[in-house]
Amino acid sequence: MRLEALRSAVLEANLELVRRGLILYTFGNASGIDRETGLVAIKPSGVPYEKLSPADMVVTDLNGKIVEGSLRPSSDLATHLLLYRSFPAIGGVVHTHSEFATAWAQAGREIPAYGTTHADYFYGPVPVTNELNAEEVGGDYVLNTGHAIVRRFEDLDPMAVPAVLVAGHAPFCWGATPEAAAHNAVVLEAVARMAYYTATLNAACPGVAQHLLDRHYFRKHGANKTYGQERN
Amino acid sequence: MRLEALRSAVLEANLELVRRGLILYTFGNASGIDRETGLVAIKPSGVPYEKLSPADMVVTDLNGKIVEGSLRPSSDLATHLLLYRSFPAIGGVVHTHSEFATAWAQAGREIPAYGTTHADYFYGPVPVTNELNAEEVGGDYVLNTGHAIVRRFEDLDPMAVPAVLVAGHAPFCWGATPEAAAHNAVVLEAVARMAYYTATLNAACPGVAQHLLDRHYFRKHGANKTYGQERN
Amino acid sequence: MRLEALRSAVLEANLELVRRGLILYTFGNASGIDRETGLVAIKPSGVPYEKLSPADMVVTDLNGKIVEGSLRPSSDLATHLLLYRSFPAIGGVVHTHSEFATAWAQAGREIPAYGTTHADYFYGPVPVTNELNAEEVGGDYVLNTGHAIVRRFEDLDPMAVPAVLVAGHAPFCWGATPEAAAHNAVVLEAVARMAYYTATLNAACPGVAQHLLDRHYFRKHGANKTYGQERN
Amino acid sequence: MRLEALRSAVLEANLELVRRGLILYTFGNASGIDRETGLVAIKPSGVPYEKLSPADMVVTDLNGKIVEGSLRPSSDLATHLLLYRSFPAIGGVVHTHSEFATAWAQAGREIPAYGTTHADYFYGPVPVTNELNAEEVGGDYVLNTGHAIVRRFEDLDPMAVPAVLVAGHAPFCWGATPEAAAHNAVVLEAVARMAYYTATLNAACPGVAQHLLDRHYFRKHGANKTYGQERN
Numbered sequence: 001m002r003l004e005a006l007r008s009a010v011l012e013a014n015l016e017l018v019r020r021g022l023i024l025y026t027f028g029n030a031s032g033i034d035r036e037t038g039l040v041a042i043k044p045s046g047v048p049y050e051k052l053s054p055a056d057m058v059v060t061d062l063n064g065k066i067v068e069g070s071l072r073p074s075s076d077l078a079t080h081l082l083l084y085r086s087f088p089a090i091g092g093v094v095h096t097h098s099e100f101a102t103a104w105a106q107a108g109r110e111i112p113a114y115g116t117t118h119a120d121y122f123y124g125p126v127p128v129t130n131e132l133n134a135e136e137v138g139g140d141y142v143l144n145t146g147h148a149i150v151r152r153f154e155d156l157d158p159m160a161v162p163a164v165l166v167a168g169h170a171p172f173c174w175g176a177t178p179e180a181a182a183h184n185a186v187v188l189e190a191v192a193r194m195a196y197y198t199a200t201l202n203a204a205c206p207g208v209a210q211h212l213l214d215r216h217y218f219r220k221h222g223a224n225k226t227y228g229q230e231r232n
Numbered sequence: 233m234r235l236e237a238l239r240s241a242v243l244e245a246n247l248e249l250v251r252r253g254l255i256l257y258t259f260g261n262a263s264g265i266d267r268e269t270g271l272v273a274i275k276p277s278g279v280p281y282e283k284l285s286p287a288d289m290v291v292t293d294l295n296g297k298i299v300e301g302s303l304r305p306s307s308d309l310a311t312h313l314l315l316y317r318s319f320p321a322i323g324g325v326v327h328t329h330s331e332f333a334t335a336w337a338q339a340g341r342e343i344p345a346y347g348t349t350h351a352d353y354f355y356g357p358v359p360v361t362n363e364l365n366a367e368e369v370g371g372d373y374v375l376n377t378g379h380a381i382v383r384r385f386e387d388l389d390p391m392a393v394p395a396v397l398v399a400g401h402a403p404f405c406w407g408a409t410p411e412a413a414a415h416n417a418v419v420l421e422a423v424a425r426m427a428y429y430t431a432t433l434n435a436a437c438p439g440v441a442q443h444l445l446d447r448h449y450f451r452k453h454g455a456n457k458t459y460g461q462e463r464n
Numbered sequence: 465m466r467l468e469a470l471r472s473a474v475l476e477a478n479l480e481l482v483r484r485g486l487i488l489y490t491f492g493n494a495s496g497i498d499r500e501t502g503l504v505a506i507k508p509s510g511v512p513y514e515k516l517s518p519a520d521m522v523v524t525d526l527n528g529k530i531v532e533g534s535l536r537p538s539s540d541l542a543t544h545l546l547l548y549r550s551f552p553a554i555g556g557v558v559h560t561h562s563e564f565a566t567a568w569a570q571a572g573r574e575i576p577a578y579g580t581t582h583a584d585y586f587y588g589p590v591p592v593t594n595e596l597n598a599e600e601v602g603g604d605y606v607l608n609t610g611h612a613i614v615r616r617f618e619d620l621d622p623m624a625v626p627a628v629l630v631a632g633h634a635p636f637c638w639g640a641t642p643e644a645a646a647h648n649a650v651v652l653e654a655v656a657r658m659a660y661y662t663a664t665l666n667a668a669c670p671g672v673a674q675h676l677l678d679r680h681y682f683r684k685h686g687a688n689k690t691y692g693q694e695r696n
Numbered sequence: 697m698r699l700e701a702l703r704s705a706v707l708e709a710n711l712e713l714v715r716r717g718l719i720l721y722t723f724g725n726a727s728g729i730d731r732e733t734g735l736v737a738i739k740p741s742g743v744p745y746e747k748l749s750p751a752d753m754v755v756t757d758l759n760g761k762i763v764e765g766s767l768r769p770s771s772d773l774a775t776h777l778l779l780y781r782s783f784p785a786i787g788g789v790v791h792t793h794s795e796f797a798t799a800w801a802q803a804g805r806e807i808p809a810y811g812t813t814h815a816d817y818f819y820g821p822v823p824v825t826n827e828l829n830a831e832e833v834g835g836d837y838v839l840n841t842g843h844a845i846v847r848r849f850e851d852l853d854p855m856a857v858p859a860v861l862v863a864g865h866a867p868f869c870w871g872a873t874p875e876a877a878a879h880n881a882v883v884l885e886a887v888a889r890m891a892y893y894t895a896t897l898n899a900a901c902p903g904v905a906q907h908l909l910d911r912h913y914f915r916k917h918g919a920n921k922t923y924g925q926e927r928n
Contacts, residue, residue: 024886025879027813046924072925075915097813099886103893106811107901115338116401117259117329134907141911168904169812183257190256190331196893197335197428205339208400211366215373219307228258228278229304347570348633349491349561415489422488422563429567429660437571440632443598447605451539460510461536579802580865581723581793647721654720654795661799661892669803672864675830679837683771692742693768 003041003068006034007057010041010092013178017096018049020186028096029074032178033084035091038062042080044071075142082146083174087158090174092181097170100192104128105165111191112207114198118191119208119216121184123160126191127152131167145169160217163188235273235300238266239289242273242324245410249328250281252418260328261306264410265316267323270294274312276303307374314378315406319390324410326417329402332424336360337397343423344439346430350423351440351448353416355392358423359384363399377401392449395420467505467532470498471521474505474556477642481560482513484650492560493538496642497548499555502526506544508535539606546610547638551622554638556645561634564656568592569629575655576671578662582655583672583680585648587624590655591616595631609633624681627652699737699764702730703753706737706788709874713792714745716882724792725770728874729780731787734758738776740767771838778842779870783854786870788877793866796888800824801861807887808903810894814887815904815912817880819856822887823848827863841865856913859884 013030017023026049031042041057058069064081066073074080080093096102104111104126111126113119129148136144149164149172162184163173173188175181198205208216219225245262249255258281263274273289290301294313298305306312312325328334336343336358343358345351361380368376381396381404394416395405405420407413430437440448451457477494481487490513495506505521522533526545530537538544544557560566568575568590575590577583593612600608613628613636626648627637637652639645662669672680683689709726713719722745727738737753754765758777762769770776776789792798800807800822807822809815825844832840845860845868858880859869869884871877894901904912915921 024883044925097890099890100893102811102813103890103897106890106894107898109897114400115334117334131905132908134905137905137907137911168810168908187256194329194331194335194338196897197332198338200432200896201335201341201428202339209363209366209369211369212364212400215369229276346632347566349566419488426561426563426567426570429564430570432664433567433573433660434571441595441598441601443601444596444632447601461508578864579798581798651720658793658795658799658802661796662802664896665799665805665892666803673827673830673833675833676828676864679833693740 002034002037003039003059004054006032006039006041007054007059009178010043010057011052011054013092013094013182014043014049014052016179016182017094017185020189022096022098022185022189023049024097028094029076029080030092030094030178030182031074031077031080032092032181033090039067040081040084042073042077044069044073045075047071076145078140078142079146079149079172082143082150083172086146086150087153087174089159089176090162090181091176092174092178094173094178094181094185095170096173096185096189098185098189098192100196101165101171101188102169103196104192105170106168108167110165111195112199112205113213114195114205114207116208116212116216117187117194119213120220121187121191122163123213123217124156126161126163126165126171126188127156128165129167160221234266234269235271235291236286238264238271238273239286239291241410242275242289243284243286245324245326245414246275246281246284248411248414249326249417252421254328254330254417254421255281256329260326260330261308261312262324262326262410262414263306263309263312264324265322271299272313272316274305274309276301276305277307279303308377310372310374311378311381311404314375314382315404318378318382319385319406321391321408322394322406322413323408324406324413326405326410326413327402328405328417328421330417330421330424332428333397333403333420334401335428336424337402338400340399342397343427344431344437345445346427346437346439348440348444348448349419349426351445352452353419353423354395355445355449356388358393358395358397358403358420359388360397361399392453466498466501467503467523468518470496470503470505471518471523473642474507474521475516475518477556477558477646478507478513478516480643480646481558481649484653486560486562486649486653487513488561492558493540493544494556494558494642494646495538495541495544496556496645497554503531504545504548506537506541508533508537509539511535540609542604542606543610543613543636546607546614547636550610550614551617551638553623553640554626554645555640556638556642558637558642558645558649559634560649560653562649562653562656564660565629565635565652566633567660568656569634570632572631574629575659576663576669577677578659578669578671580672580676580680581651581658583677584684585651585655586627587677587681588620590625590627590629590635590652591620592629593631624685698730698733699735699755700750702728702735702737703750703755705874706739706753707748707750709788709790709878710739710745710748712875712878713790713881716885718792718794718881718885719745720793724790725772725776726788726790726874726878727770727773727776728788728877729786735763736777736780738769738773740765740769741771743767772841774836774838775842775845775868778839778846779868782842782846783849783870785855785872786858786877787872788870788874790869790874790877790881791866792869792881792885794881794885794888796892797861797867797884798865799892800888801866802864804863806861807891808895808901809909810891810901810903812904812908812912813883813890815909816916817883817887818859819909819913820852822857822859822861822867822884823852824861825863856917
């Protein structure tokens with residue numbers, strides 16, 4: 001029953017990416033984890049989104065052993081799993097090649113915190129990983145992509161900055177749930193698009209002051225948040 | 233009965249922003265005022281647009297005391313109220329994070345009057361506020377956002393330039409009614425987009441001459457307007 | 465009966481602009497002429513497109529005297545009429561504020577013939593008018609807009625280059641019929657968009673060679689055209 | 697029967713281009729070949745896409761002699777045929793004026809391999825042909841366009857780089873089937889769009905390292921591919 005809910009949530013996160021225009025053909029994937037059992041549900045590899053049902057989600061343990069499902073899991077599985085093993089607070093992971101976030105990743109530039117839309121979701125710039133070297137790419141490339149991300153977050157809180165740009169590749173996003181991870185991926189793309197226009201209008205733009213970054217981020221996060229209908 | 237009409241008009245203004253693609257998720261809000269009673273209706277905070285009904289609009293007085301409605305008002309309420317208190321001619325206020333207007337706000341650049349589309353709606357550049365300092369942000373931030381806007385309009389007529397860019401944040405727009413405020417927000421985004429392309433095609437573009445600005449603005453506004461079906 | 469067909473064709477040209485995304489709210493207008501009677505049908509001013517029926521089209525003679533219709537004609541009527549009086553081969557005129565064509569007009573730059581898409585429709589750059597001076601704007605502004613266009617075409621064949629950018633304003637397009645004028649306006653916007661990307665990728669781009677311009681233009685136009693199903 | 701399947705596949709490839717937004721009006725065309733009989737099916741010239749049925753596809757032999765169909769074939773037929781004669785591995789050809797790929801073609805710039813999205817489909821930059829000279833344009837222009845493409849691929853494997861930019865014109869794409877050719881055209885446009893944003897964010901961007909290009913390309917192609925549900 002719990003696994004059924006996880007598969008449904010993972011399918012729904014995948015479909016949200018399609019509805020928001022972040023996906024071309026079968027590019028991209030979303031997964032979710034049940035922290036009690038350590039089971040992960042992920043989109044199968046290369047299957048058209050419009051044909052997916054919850055039962056098509058592939059279930060694996062944290063080492064990638066398939067527990068349920070007859071399809072092959074997303075080819076990015078090993079990156080997802082390393083993120084779950086390394087970032088204990090996250091419950092969902094999303095990978096897309098959404099256009100503007102990917103452009104920043106290809107350009108090898110972090111996305112500066114240019115405004116409050118950014119600050120509402122990302123507490124500081126969205127960082128870029130190092131480029132993987134020939135050995136890392138020639139070896140267990142998908143796992144090493146995860147290692148590059150984890151290294152980049154050595155001094156960062158993944159829940160405060162729930163996204164990264166893999167250099168020369170594209171973004172990975174995460175969140176407390178698959179739904180939150182997909183939501184963050186959609187917002188990242190909007191933030192990346194506005195940052196592109198900002199950077200090309202004002203190449204010297206310093207970005208928001210620290211006090212504004214603090215204000216907006218903590219307005220939506222943490223014990224004292226004031227946004228939305230839930231009262232703390 | 234009058235309050236019912238106000239709530240409907242405010243809901244409709246919010247939905248117009250969605251229909252025109254200015255809204256991602258729950259970003260943005262529209263409000264309206266009944267000048268006779270001084271009551272303001274505004275979108276509730278963080279509720280998905282597709283679930284909103286007129287009865288969900290929150291009604292407050294000009295000091296923010298909730299008069300009707302069971303939901304929390306938009307977190308930007310204090311900015312809206314200060315604009316209503318400071319600009320007696322306005323009847324509606326809209327705040328969005330629409331992409332191009334937000335990019336100009338993030339870049340800290342006013343939108344020059346580059347052409348007649350602009351001149352039809354905004355009698356001069358769309359101005360940018362000062363950045364709020366740490367004290368303003370740390371204090372009553374939402375109210376201080378309103379103060380920054382009002383200060384910027386010390387020498388400007390808010391009905392002649394019915395929009396502003398809050399530095400590092402996003403636009404606020406207004407108008408005689410909630411419908412007009414939403415209409416102005418939609419046009420501002422189109423003007424901001426065309427201005428972006430103009431500025432990147434010709435960084436030295438001087439913008440329209442004063443006589444052309446005059447001609448277009450007064451073609452659509454004031455006692456001698458010649459546009460549309462109403463005769464003066 | 466003939467007038468009925470003209471009004472229908474003019475309405476259809478207006479709606480094509482909407483379907484192709486060239487129109488925001490009520491910006492823009494299309495007209496057509498019956499050369500035998502000299503009667504012109506044009507969109508009424510400021511009426512939402514979704515409410516228009518053929519009977520709403522306003523019919524005037526070539527001097528602007530209203531012959532049929534209870535609504536006020538488009539505020540740009542005088543420009544349309546001057547184009548009909550000056551360019552005897554044209555049967556339809558379209559004015560829009562489509563985004564990329566307007567950006568080139570605002571930037572005061574002609575659209576270079578960067579490629580064969582351009583050459584298929586426009587035999588040379590799409591020219592820009594001079595800016596109107598204070599006297600022209602202060603006088604019969606709409607008529608003077610037409611004069612600025614006609615002056616710009618002193619040495620150009622309006623049927624070989626069926627579009628112009630009015631400096632600081634937006635494009636006017638035309639063609640043998642209202643349908644052709646609308647078609648040209650849609651293509652102009654696509655050409656302007658691709659030209660924007662081309663100019664920002666390669667500021668020194670020389671554009672197509674004369675022999676390629678010739679080849680593509682005459683492939684679709686004139687006695688020896690080879691495109692489409694009609695045989696000459 | 698086999699010809700019927702070919703015509704259906706060619707129609708479907710043409711419609712996929714429309715669904716993905718690569719086509720304005722009647723710009724663009726797709727074809728396919730049956731290698732056993734050497735028969736080619738191609739879209740007719742200048743017919744609106746929404747009116748096309750499989751029977752409208754024109755069937756010719758490899759020299760352009762019409763074998764079936766009452767309409768005139770696409771005006772680009774001679775280019776398609778030369779590609780089929782020169783690249784024995786291809787089974788489908790697509791030509792569009794999609795906006796970003798066309799902008800790179802107009803700018804005369806190859807599309808660098810800036811990231812893994814590119815590397816998944818194109819094993820190296822997407823090349824640009826030489827400009828055709830006056831003689832080539834004045835002679836059998838459409839055939840000479842094909843010759844310019846074939847010359848550009850003298851040292852390139854057309855199956856490893858299934859696209860080209862014709863200088864000052866637009867892209868041609870191909871693949872093992874009409875479906876694959878259309879798929880490649882859609883991906884090329886997405887890659888061209890992201891490359892545009894990348895190049896304008898970082899003019900000095902070196903693009904992906906050779907080892908990353910290898911890894912991604914061979915992940916999706918060849919005997920050791922690991923993407924999708926098919927096992928090698």
